[in-house]
Amino acid sequence: MRVGNLPFLLLLCAALSCAFPANTRQTKEEGMQLIQKYLENYYGFKKDGEPFVWKSDNAMTQKLKEMQEFFGLEVTGKLDSGTLDLVQKRRCGFPDVAGFSTFAGEPKWTKHVLTYRIVNYTPDLGPAEVNVAIRKALRVWSSVTPLRFIQKDRGHNDFIPFDGPGGSLAHAYAPGKDFGGDAHFDEDETWTKSTEGTNLFYVAAHEFGHSLGLSHSKDPNALMYPVYRKFDPSVLLLHQDDITGIQYLYGPSSNTNNDQTESTEIKDPTESKDPALPNSCSSNLTFDAVTTFRGELIFFKDKHIWRKHPAVRTADFELISSFWPRLPPGVDAAYEIPEKDEMVIFKGNEFWVVRGDTILSGYAQKLYTLGFSKDVSKIDAAFHNGIEGKTYYFIADKFWSYDERSQSVERKSSLIRDAFPGINGKIDAVFQHENFLYFFSGRKQFEFDLNKKRVTRLLKTNFWFPC
Template sequence: MYRGLVDGDKMSKFLRRFGYVRNIAKLQSNSKSSTNITEGLKTFQRYIGINATGTVDDLTWITMIKPRCGNKDIRIQRRKRFILQGSRWPSRGLSFRIIKYPTAFPRQFVEIELSKALRLWSDASSLTFEHRKKRDKFTDRETDIQISFEIGDHGDTEPFDGPGNVLGHAFFPQYGGDAHFDNDEYWTTKSLEGVNLFQVAAHEFGHSLGLEHSNDPEAIMAPCNNVYRRTRFGFDSDYPKNIRDLFGRWEGGVWQSIPDNLDTALSWSNDQTYFFKGMYYWKTIRFTLQPGYPRKISEGFIGLDESKFFTGNLDAAFVYSGDQKTYFISGALFWRLNENREFRGQIEHDYPQFVINWLRITNKITDALQWINGKTYFFSSNVYYRYDHVRQKVEDVNPPFPRLISDWWLNCNQTNSNHDSTFSDIPYITKLYTRPRRYVVESERNRCRKECVGLCFRIIPFLLLVSVMFH
């Protein structure tokens, strides 16, 4: 137990504010409330990587009262430096404007530090940022990220609390991307005193660009990562994959030896992408075709052969969100790989199994993918399903699944242009060009080219895979 004085009310407010305890006001008894707080405390302890006792020890309380970001910690996942929230900006060229400066920190230093923080992200991606300094009522409405230094309750239901504690917060792209900083903080630059504006801004802009908190204490997106570092502050070697998924830094070219009309494609987190047709596959690393291909599928993915009732022509190859293993679907059957490694991974002994017994989807699966929001989508002709891997069934939501690809992925139905936030991460792929031995995809928001819809129905998941890497 903590040897000092623990403020029980402050602890429960902390757990509620940062997402560890939900709907506590709706509980019917004190015993249920106490149980909810205990479980929330255990969840927080697991998040910071200490023994989940459900009681407050020194490290638990000290971490709770540290200055930190005001955004919720939300999801507990394996330790990752960057966790994708799901929504993204439709354009790579973003604008920002500082609409309210701090009262006790020179304006020129504010502009330098905030621009430097945004440059940290642009250097790691294909994004560019335009600083709009001149106030204009017309361009203000179109500015992507508005930045302000606020005091207390400033109109967004997340009030600041004076010096210390919450330093700032920012909204994900689907909610506007604005970033707010607490004006009451003692903002500094290159000093061990006060709060380092550059490091806090780099963190908050990560939220503005679509990243959630990380439970790695050394990551930029760690909730409490605001102590000034004399050494280089930035990304280390494990950042590229998730940032590239969200913002894109595509390096590659055109592959003259890969045929048209591929069956499906598979992408792993090590930048390796595999393209399948018939009984053969091709391998690329960062979209560079590797020598020695095509190979037989059974060579690289051991056991996916006739002895396991596979006769070629995969319908889907994807990493399933439920266990992060690779699955293959062909017709009514599916197979699971025991590890995501070429030449090492083998089809598990109790496969194949029937797709309908797993997914409870009666329609034939024509492709599948795990999207950047961590959810798995299954496609069948012109409709799709979103799968709940926790409950192991198609998600039960309104409007129900299956849904039309044309309405929810291509945005052809203009009446659905204002989707709720659940679907704000879905891209609108509207132009498709097929050329000999290559595909080119362009994305536009709220527009659709009707003439391409029929073709998109057939290969939309493959295009989405390519689209992730292009963007």
Template structure:
């Protein structure tokens, strides 16, 4: 595995100074409105840091401190710095760096005994969310962070919504309910406790931080014509590929992105976070920067760090800061919630900090785009839990699959349709067509006991007891000749075994190899403004729920008409799932809502109990 570098440090960062050195033309020091200036010297700050992170402690039976020089040398050695024992610039920079809140030396409240869980199926609960990211993005970051550790150990991680979890996750500020308060923006990013009962095993994230995924790749746009959709990277503009926001094609310099893979074709776009659009913090309520602006008599045409000791980029939100005192901070890249969470979950599993700077468990935060777990992290976690057994897919969730019979031919109440199917005699397509390479499927459905994945005229089947991905695909036209290459959704009625397919404003009904259709969905009673049915959940009472983004309908399968009092709002009945899904289906007795590469699994009680990967958890592709 290549070097992983999500570097965080457990401990309290130095108390940061909110005032900053002023431009050299004036000896005056600026204190921004609403901020408090710190008078702490470098030595005082260093002493506080060394004490907070376990390097400096009171000698037993004495009121005097151990040698600061000795403590500095210990810290430098522990963090892989040049060991001088002096409070040099490299050491000061390290003390100012954002880090994890767990001490590098000594106990963190209850770091004693065997720091590991006595079971492998670890449960977790998300108590609340940061306003910086959409809940589904946060859920995905946590799923991927846990997956870092499950890929190399026998551990599995299951989200619960009730009861007592092993790992409780929350966002909090300052004094947030435990003995270790956060320190505001930057500094301490998060902390976690080692395995055990009560607060032990829990992970806390500082809500004063600006949480992102660290790269700007997942960017929620503003304005444009995509209703705040996320950027899609890479995207095509004027036949060129862009992997970041760009100002190409604009005379005003505003950064923008395509929200689909091809702007030339779809014309969907939004504007990326920019000081020309909005700001945060300060005293201007998110107003955009005004350029140029005057500060201490000088003119600035962009964001600046002048006047601040903390290195934050800021701007004036009026033309003259000197007279108006209005300012705000310019958008930054923030901290990768995924990387910080992966580090903190390492603590929650029993790992301490590493002195290897490229290891995930190194205390300081640093973003690296090509994330791979370092061998030091692997050796540490496998020492506690052992290596992962076998190459198989991740274990299933807590609910077992309902029993199904796949060898029995389906029966039907319709006398005009054959009860035989044609799939058994269909020859597969070129086996090099690998389902694991498909980014987003047209539709997914459980038909005749097998999970089917449809894409561009092909489909793959994953049998119920399969331990790996499907082999070669089959052609839709060979099995269901009447269907188009691209379908939107499908379902099988449990009672009659009839299979319904939807594509655009048309639908087909198959009974064995006999087909009825295509017919228009207006025959079902759907409004003319419904352009497609994007998902279907069959019920055992002869009903099926048909979804189209924000709305859903209940249809009587026998009468083939939607019931009165419909449509209803999806987010009211199915809270916690994205409304911009591209498919909904029933599998293993639970509802699955798909968005991009991910799915949200919901119980019949309408509780989301898992967010997972379509590729690994449903298609069962191997994890690399």
């Protein structure tokens, strides 16, 4: 199946105006200006130009009551301290509605495989950290729906200004043409991957709810509640209200618990009765190749791959042809070059270079173009060490290193056991995660500490899956 390219964009944007400072005492006039601006931004209030007077039937008073009712405050229609405190909190830039709620007309994407691209990156975090946060935020929604997301290659041009630090953090658009699905993030915020500052993952997960068709919820426990909260990584992000809303649009996922509980039973389509499908929890499981790719782990087996984020319990099971229709099944090896945003995949005496779901032009190429002799018929495993700028190729019980800078492979091979004590004989796959290498050989997996130069753990091949 060819993946559709839908207009699903992410942008990190510079602010165009300044917000009122939070946690300072406001004069009555400043308070009225603040609440008026808030009601204009989030509740559709239209100023008539007349000086505001507190009247029960006044349009602004009615909007203020609507806002107080939405947030569960005492409905007074007056600017009391609780209301003033709430309007100074950081929040989503999209207007409020009750519910779980969808946008008018219930717009949604017609395809379940959506592509996205990040147009520019915040300087607060490294590009790799941004990529991980965005993928993790998208996985929040794919874990409870049939939706799948693929990053495409890499301004804020919707003419809706941000408001400086605090206030509105981000906004997003419902599915549709032009700006449809776009999510914009205020660059005047301090974006982080922790509980300090503004957590990019948390805000992105909320905004992507809008990009997929959800409006705001008035349930204070829901992810789609408009006010920003300190992100607690120990608490499940989606509330039942969020799950009910997104599944109303797209239906439930076929391979996960709808309540996101930490089940010990893997929800994986490979557990079907079809004997041709690999089972991720089988004691006999072996892999053709394993690699990191854009913050995820990719496990290759015959015609299929598993995609899994190391910090997320569930795994997505896909056909290789869903992403790369020209790639053959049963690949031999794969590795990632993060600094180039590329993955190199080997089968027999050929290899391909992919970026996202695109195979770069000019591939496949033969192994000898890398500098191997023409009698080398296949690569068993490979991994890339970005710090060294070298790639290691494993063939039988030996390995060669390839210098990415000089574009040359060393002439002489080395024994695997000499450079990696405890790793003996032929290996099936290898990848690097943090400061460890993970070698796969048959039904075993060896964790190798790069600093201590020794094997630290013997693991099952399906260690990374919730079996």
